[in-house]
Amino acid sequence: MEDKEYQELKNRFDEIAIYSSTSALLGWDQETNIPKKALNYRAEQCAFLGAKAHSLFIDSEVEGWIGACEENKQIDDPFKLANIREWRWSYNRGRDISPEFVAESEKVRSLAMPAWAEARAKDDFKIFQSHLEKIVEINQRKTECYGFEEHPYDALIEGFERGATTKSIGDLFDGLKSPLKEIGELAKNKSAGVSSQLIQGDYSVESQMLFNEAIAKSFGFDFEAGRIDTAVHPFCSGIAPGDTRMTTRYDTSDFMSSLYGVLHETGHGLYEQGLPIDHFSCPVGKAVSLGIHESQSRLWENHVGRNPSFWERWYPKAIEIFPSMKNLGVDQIIEYCLRSEPSHIRVEADEATYDLHIILRFEIERDLIAGDLKVADLPEAWNAKFKEFFGITVNNFAEGCLQDIHWSMGAIGYFPTYTIGNLAAAQLFHKAKEEYPEIGSCFLDVDYKNLLEWLRNNVHSKGSLLLPEDLIKEVTGESLTTKYHLDHLRERYG
Amino acid sequence: MEDKEYQELKNRFDEIAIYSSTSALLGWDQETNIPKKALNYRAEQCAFLGAKAHSLFIDSEVEGWIGACEENKQIDDPFKLANIREWRWSYNRGRDISPEFVAESEKVRSLAMPAWAEARAKDDFKIFQSHLEKIVEINQRKTECYGFEEHPYDALIEGFERGATTKSIGDLFDGLKSPLKEIGELAKNKSAGVSSQLIQGDYSVESQMLFNEAIAKSFGFDFEAGRIDTAVHPFCSGIAPGDTRMTTRYDTSDFMSSLYGVLHETGHGLYEQGLPIDHFSCPVGKAVSLGIHESQSRLWENHVGRNPSFWERWYPKAIEIFPSMKNLGVDQIIEYCLRSEPSHIRVEADEATYDLHIILRFEIERDLIAGDLKVADLPEAWNAKFKEFFGITVNNFAEGCLQDIHWSMGAIGYFPTYTIGNLAAAQLFHKAKEEYPEIGSCFLDVDYKNLLEWLRNNVHSKGSLLLPEDLIKEVTGESLTTKYHLDHLRERYG
Structure with a gap:
């Protein structure tokens, strides 16, 4: 089959899409319906599903499939070529982001959001300051993982x-x-x-x-x-x-x-x-x-x-x-x-x-x-x-x-x-x-x-x-x- | 640690619970909110998450941990003992149910439900009959997998x-x-x-x-x-x-x-x-x-x-x-x-x-x-x-x-x-x-x-x-x- 590796990638992304579409529903539900006392567990669900999708993607097999697709001159469908282009870009961008770093970022975020709401309500920037410092620092570390010119x-x-x-x-x-x-x-x-x-x-x-x-x-x-x-x-x-x-x-x-x-x-x-x-x-x-x-x-x-x-x-x-x-x-x-x-x-x-x-x-x-x-x-x-x-x-x-x-x-x-x-x-x-x-x-x-x-x-x-x-x-x-x-x-x- | 295997099981069930609680939300959403055209993909999501939870459970490692817990006389907390009892029961019951059989059952179910609704609306039992025959047959096969006295x-x-x-x-x-x-x-x-x-x-x-x-x-x-x-x-x-x-x-x-x-x-x-x-x-x-x-x-x-x-x-x-x-x-x-x-x-x-x-x-x-x-x-x-x-x-x-x-x-x-x-x-x-x-x-x-x-x-x-x-x-x-x-x-x- 001319595009075996492409099919492997497609299958992998079908699986990732289950996780990401499910996360999207959890996110929608969180903004529209969730009872207050369910927020903590919801954060755990989202972190787990997000990390799962990420690790399915940064898997080394994925890089091999992308490389094979890039070299496969028989693939000429423009939609497939666009997928290969985007897979490569995302892979290079994401591969240095470790699951631990994802978890750390999630934790910083989940603490920062209520602190922001409190700071805003009490009109006290100090309450949010240290959280924002961490967020800036995490984003600066991300720029190193992602790379830039x-x-x-x-x-x-x-x-x-x-x-x-x-x-x-x-x-x-x-x-x-x-x-x-x-x-x-x-x-x-x-x-x-x-x-x-x-x-x-x-x-x-x-x-x-x-x-x-x-x-x-x-x-x-x-x-x-x-x-x-x-x-x-x-x-x-x-x-x-x-x-x-x-x-x-x-x-x-x-x-x-x-x-x-x-x-x-x-x-x-x-x-x-x-x-x-x-x-x-x-x-x-x-x-x-x-x-x-x-x-x-x-x-x-x-x-x-x-x-x-x-x-x-x-x-x-x-x-x-x-x-x-x-x-x-x-x-x-x-x-x-x-x-x-x-x-x-x-x-x-x-x-x-x-x-x-x-x-x-x-x-x-x-x-x-x-x-x-x-x-x-x-x-x-x-x-x-x-x-x-x-x-x-x-x-x-x-x-x-x-x-x-x-x-x-x-x-x-x-x-x-x-x-x-x-x-x-x-x-x-x-x-x-x-x-x-x-x-x-x-x-x-x-x-x-x-x-x-x-x-x-x-x-x-x-x-x-x-x-x-x-x-x-x-x-x-x-x-x-x-x-x-x-x-x-x-x-x-x- | 006296109950290492118990902890392994607990960790495994924390993971399974993420899948099953997420499935529960998908199920609730399906009955309360889902747009009509999203039903097909929702069925895929549910089947995937269900199969994932099942395969995490029938994993042979799980049986090893259950066996070790059953032999571990240091575990005397009644809640833990009840978990071990239920894990054993579910494991013995579920281990012969293959992921393929789960997928087949899901397919039969997902086809049977609209057929039932149609048969009911048209007052025509024949529309549902062959589906119900399959459901009875699948349940009979299940009784063999589960076992009975x-x-x-x-x-x-x-x-x-x-x-x-x-x-x-x-x-x-x-x-x-x-x-x-x-x-x-x-x-x-x-x-x-x-x-x-x-x-x-x-x-x-x-x-x-x-x-x-x-x-x-x-x-x-x-x-x-x-x-x-x-x-x-x-x-x-x-x-x-x-x-x-x-x-x-x-x-x-x-x-x-x-x-x-x-x-x-x-x-x-x-x-x-x-x-x-x-x-x-x-x-x-x-x-x-x-x-x-x-x-x-x-x-x-x-x-x-x-x-x-x-x-x-x-x-x-x-x-x-x-x-x-x-x-x-x-x-x-x-x-x-x-x-x-x-x-x-x-x-x-x-x-x-x-x-x-x-x-x-x-x-x-x-x-x-x-x-x-x-x-x-x-x-x-x-x-x-x-x-x-x-x-x-x-x-x-x-x-x-x-x-x-x-x-x-x-x-x-x-x-x-x-x-x-x-x-x-x-x-x-x-x-x-x-x-x-x-x-x-x-x-x-x-x-x-x-x-x-x-x-x-x-x-x-x-x-x-x-x-x-x-x-x-x-x-x-x-x-x-x-x-x-x-x-x-x-x-x-x-």
């Missing part, structure tokens, strides 16, 4: 965004800073007359569910292969073939918060549901990167969901489901959805100011990993940068450097993917409009259908066939650029 | 009820048949004036949840270590330490159906929450048998929940939550909860007629496994026996031999545990009343507390320390007997 932070970024480097991201972000500040000013002035209380009312959770699900369904989310649940932290998880689960949270005085959360997660969900299912267990069957994943959520959330035509389409349904909205006109709702002003909390930031939050975190992470910034000096550095970027003062840790969960989870190098997602969303959407011009200004259900089909063909169905940068180039004809995102923001806010 | 059905029963045999159960059941028929007649006459439509109304799911949870909580169910969800088939699953989940289903025209479901599952849940948590991964930390498990659910459902004093305690709360009930007096509600008449569906049967449904299934299963009854002749045998037991005619397969899910799941030998549960419930409750006489007729919250404490001390905290029959004898001073159950039914319906 120029900057140690490269090794971490690449785990979330294959092919990206500190320099490539730094260059993009440097080109964004001053235009974003300028757009932010314009957006703030434009929003001056719009009250942030405009849509405050009494919206039952059931009505919100009804509205959110109707829209997710019309975007193309398949509820026979997925669901929406309630969780403190909204997320979307592609658990298994036919099983994509998103979450949202409800504010009964403001239905927009859960609505835009669902539009965002639906973008992630549509990507997961469109991945090549036959390759589920292998790298090529997975999303190509977190940045491209985020591009899908941003596209549906902002380019579709904040497009004025979205509200022209959904206004009648909205006032049917939420009768108290009847005193608001569609123009007011559109203005409300586009209002902008500098604010402290990233996850609540508007489209015009969001990326500055990310650039700030990128610069801080980069300096922490390089050793140029000490954890002890983080609050001061954060607050100074915040004043510089947004012109406003940080009043406490919860609205400052303790606001995000990522670092307590051990994730450093993740944040940049949010802005990469914004850039890619604008670039992809611009391209899609060339093929279907009407989707730019008119969101009938048929437009959703056309847009989804375009994304399915150009992005989703490819999985990890290409590296992220090559995917963007192949689909749009250009490397990832800030141009379309800035054009989009200028058009909306300028 | 007198009757092949013994080998199957024992998997659900350690120590029980076809003869011991047959003797008990033979002693029940005619008294039950007699009590059934009395109960039917007593209920003649009570309309089965009495409490029909409009009860929102939210109100029902509120009422059910208030009662489960007052019985002692710990919601920080468990939850109640919605599922088509009500069940309770002790998933992991601190994680006991029950389910119910709601009928908005009749709150009693979900209420008594929840009371029943709360009994199971209290048992799970009271098991010796430190021994979670080992046999002694598990429920001793399905019969004893069922005794806990029947005790809370029938001896507490159908006791007239239950409604005296909860009537004010009920009319507060369900205002439409105000036109019913407490006496009417009590009469309604005790009404009885012969009916076709086991899961909807009342307390007075329930056991005859079980005895019927026991006799049929016994004959199928012995080869005395052919699957092709099952419908005729069922219908004839039904007429004999209940005096009513079976009109279709859904109200006849296709009503239960158990056989399609491959479970034969399970049914008798329902009646064992009824007998044990009455016997245990009788004994508890000797210690706390007031619980017999007055269910204040303090009585629930005393009853739970008595069950915790005498049943729950012992896990599988004793075999079921020895547990009953130690706690009540007698072997399992039909006496207390019949006394209870006579008192209630005579």
Whole structure:
């Protein structure tokens, strides 16, 4: 048989996928359902299954199979070749990570998360400081195991965004800073007359569910292969073939918060549901990167969901489901959805100011990993940068450097993917409009259908066939650029 | 170290417990949440994890460790000795079951379940017949692997009820048949004036949840270590330490159906929450048998929940939550909860007629496994026996031999545990009343507390320390007997 070793790898990854999909369900359950007293054992389950998957992968047999595949010139299927490319990359990256190190990292993480929550609640950075020091140190050790060429932070970024480097991201972000500040000013002035209380009312959770699900369904989310649940932290998880689960949270005085959360997660969900299912267990069957994943959520959330035509389409349904909205006109709702002003909390930031939050975190992470910034000096550095970027003062840790969960989870190098997602969303959407011009200004259900089909063909169905940068180039004809995102923001806010 | 091999076994069972608790969560999720298109992959996950746990157990190293423990006279802790006893029993029982046979059984099961559902929906036994033939045949092969002394059905029963045999159960059941028929007649006459439509109304799911949870909580169910969800088939699953989940289903025209479901599952849940948590991964930390498990659910459902004093305690709360009930007096509600008449569906049967449904299934299963009854002749045998037991005619397969899910799941030998549960419930409750006489007729919250404490001390905290029959004898001073159950039914319906 020409590809015996390939089959061995495939079988091994079928087995690993059982562990990882099971872990994904445990993770989803932990955020949506788990009783408080089950948390400790759940941590043990996750650590065990994670270590099991890792040791099945770093097994020396695996390296032999990968080597044989690389030398086997009879393998010419592009999906198989992409798997071999990704297996090699992951193997080289992971082989020096020992099961003991995995266990140590898990332990640090599991202690850091409650410490972060406590520090945030008590507004006392000291409670979290020593944990964050360990997390930075563990990540620095990881960069040595993974290896890097120029900057140690490269090794971490690449785990979330294959092919990206500190320099490539730094260059993009440097080109964004001053235009974003300028757009932010314009957006703030434009929003001056719009009250942030405009849509405050009494919206039952059931009505919100009804509205959110109707829209997710019309975007193309398949509820026979997925669901929406309630969780403190909204997320979307592609658990298994036919099983994509998103979450949202409800504010009964403001239905927009859960609505835009669902539009965002639906973008992630549509990507997961469109991945090549036959390759589920292998790298090529997975999303190509977190940045491209985020591009899908941003596209549906902002380019579709904040497009004025979205509200022209959904206004009648909205006032049917939420009768108290009847005193608001569609123009007011559109203005409300586009209002902008500098604010402290990233996850609540508007489209015009969001990326500055990310650039700030990128610069801080980069300096922490390089050793140029000490954890002890983080609050001061954060607050100074915040004043510089947004012109406003940080009043406490919860609205400052303790606001995000990522670092307590051990994730450093993740944040940049949010802005990469914004850039890619604008670039992809611009391209899609060339093929279907009407989707730019008119969101009938048929437009959703056309847009989804375009994304399915150009992005989703490819999985990890290409590296992220090559995917963007192949689909749009250009490397990832800030141009379309800035054009989009200028058009909306300028 | 005096018990090195014991520690090896303990470590092995800690690992097996990760697999089995994870499988339990997958199973719960399958009944409560799973999207339709995820079912196929879920079956693969469950089969893989099940086979993994089984192969970790039948490993020859395990037998060596068990043998060494059996010879190690320094081990004298009763919990450890019980583990060694159970490990030996399970090992001898399971060692001839090959992973291939496990896989084959899983396949037969997974094909049989949808065939059963289709056969039931289309009222066509033929659709299910060949599947059931395979299931009977697989179970017959299992009896050979497990081994038995007198009757092949013994080998199957024992998997659900350690120590029980076809003869011991047959003797008990033979002693029940005619008294039950007699009590059934009395109960039917007593209920003649009570309309089965009495409490029909409009009860929102939210109100029902509120009422059910208030009662489960007052019985002692710990919601920080468990939850109640919605599922088509009500069940309770002790998933992991601190994680006991029950389910119910709601009928908005009749709150009693979900209420008594929840009371029943709360009994199971209290048992799970009271098991010796430190021994979670080992046999002694598990429920001793399905019969004893069922005794806990029947005790809370029938001896507490159908006791007239239950409604005296909860009537004010009920009319507060369900205002439409105000036109019913407490006496009417009590009469309604005790009404009885012969009916076709086991899961909807009342307390007075329930056991005859079980005895019927026991006799049929016994004959199928012995080869005395052919699957092709099952419908005729069922219908004839039904007429004999209940005096009513079976009109279709859904109200006849296709009503239960158990056989399609491959479970034969399970049914008798329902009646064992009824007998044990009455016997245990009788004994508890000797210690706390007031619980017999007055269910204040303090009585629930005393009853739970008595069950915790005498049943729950012992896990599988004793075999079921020895547990009953130690706690009540007698072997399992039909006496207390019949006394209870006579008192209630005579």
